[in-house]
Amino acid sequence: MWPDGAEKYRRGLDPTAVTYGSDSVDFNLHCMLDTITRCLECWLLGPLDYGGEYRAAALLFNPIEDPLFSNTGRCHGKGETKRVLHVFEGARRLFKRAKKIEQSKPEDAQRLREEIARSFATLQRPASIYAAKLMNESDNQFLKRADQLCEHYELCLALLREDKGNGRALRVAVRLRAIIEVHSKHEITVGTNGKGLVEGFYANFLVDVYSVLGIDVDYYRYACEAQKWPTDEKMFLECKRLLSANLTSNPVD
Known part of the structure; x- marks a missing residue:
C-alpha cells in the first residue's frame, strides 16, 4: 500500500515496488x-x-x-547489504570452481551452478533482479558482471557506514x-x-x-x-x- 498522502498523486503503485517485488x-x-x-x-x-x-x-x-x-x-540497511555482498562473492567463487571442473566432473559443476541459483533465490529486490540477469549471462560475461556487482555493493556498504x-x-x-x-x-x-x-x-x-x-x-x-x-x-x-x-x-x- 501507499503511505498516507501519496494516493493523491497516483493510486495503486507501491513506492517500494522497484525495490521489492515488482513484476516490471x-x-x-x-x-x-x-x-x-x-x-x-x-x-x-x-x-x-x-x-x-x-x-x-x-x-x-x-x-x-x-x-x-x-x-x-535509523534503519541503514547495513546488515542486508552485507548479506547481498556475501551472496554475490560466494557466487563468484562457486562459478570459478564450476568452470575448473566442468570438463572432468560435469555433474559436480552442475551442482555448483544449482547452489548459486539457490543462493540467489534468497535475495530481495533489487538484488534479486541483478541476480536473475546474472544467471542469464554467458559464461564469459558472468564473472565480469559478478565483479561489477560486488564492487557496487561494496560501495553501497561504504556509503551506508558513513551515514549518520x-x-x-x-x-x-x-x-x-x-x-x-x-x-x-x-x-x-x-x-x-x-x-x-x-x-x-x-x-x-x-x-x-x-x-x-x-x-x-x-x-x-x-x-x-x-x-x-x-x-x-x-x-x-x-x-x-x-x-x-x-x-x-x-x-x-
Missing part, C-alpha cells in the same frame, strides 16, 4: 518518477518532467544510488532544497507552531515528498540539517548544475 521494474520505476514529478509540480506550480528525463524526480528516487533497505527511521541517521532521508532533504532553489523563489523555511504542526513551505513540501517516497522519519531533523547545508558543498552544487542544465523556464513565485 522499469515500468514501476517510470511510474514512480512520474508520481514524484506530479508531487513536485503540485508544490512548485510548473513543469518538472524535463521533457521526460525526470531529472528532479531521479535525484529523489534512485534505486541505484539509494539501493536498499533505508526507508525507515538515515542517509537517504538527508540526501532527499538536501536535494529537495536544491530543486526548490532552482525552480522557485521560495525561501527554505522550517518550523512548527504552538500545536506542534509543521510550518514553512519547505518543511511541508519535504513532509509530502517523504510520504510519496515512503520514508518514515522525523522530518524536522533532516529539514533543519538541509536548511543549514553549505551551499558550496559538492553534491549540492552538482544537483543544482544538473537541474539548471538547458533550463529555459523562469522560476515560479
Whole structure:
C-alpha cells in the first residue's frame, strides 16, 4: 500500500515496488518518477518532467544510488547489504570452481551452478533482479558482471557506514532544497507552531515528498540539517548544475 498522502498523486503503485517485488521494474520505476514529478509540480506550480528525463524526480528516487533497505527511521540497511555482498562473492567463487571442473566432473559443476541459483533465490529486490540477469549471462560475461556487482555493493556498504541517521532521508532533504532553489523563489523555511504542526513551505513540501517516497522519519531533523547545508558543498552544487542544465523556464513565485 501507499503511505498516507501519496494516493493523491497516483493510486495503486507501491513506492517500494522497484525495490521489492515488482513484476516490471522499469515500468514501476517510470511510474514512480512520474508520481514524484506530479508531487513536485503540485508544490512548485510548473513543469518538472524535463521533457521526460525526470531529472528532479531521479535525484529523489534512485534505486541505484539509494539501493536498499533505508526507508525507515535509523534503519541503514547495513546488515542486508552485507548479506547481498556475501551472496554475490560466494557466487563468484562457486562459478570459478564450476568452470575448473566442468570438463572432468560435469555433474559436480552442475551442482555448483544449482547452489548459486539457490543462493540467489534468497535475495530481495533489487538484488534479486541483478541476480536473475546474472544467471542469464554467458559464461564469459558472468564473472565480469559478478565483479561489477560486488564492487557496487561494496560501495553501497561504504556509503551506508558513513551515514549518520538515515542517509537517504538527508540526501532527499538536501536535494529537495536544491530543486526548490532552482525552480522557485521560495525561501527554505522550517518550523512548527504552538500545536506542534509543521510550518514553512519547505518543511511541508519535504513532509509530502517523504510520504510519496515512503520514508518514515522525523522530518524536522533532516529539514533543519538541509536548511543549514553549505551551499558550496559538492553534491549540492552538482544537483543544482544538473537541474539548471538547458533550463529555459523562469522560476515560479
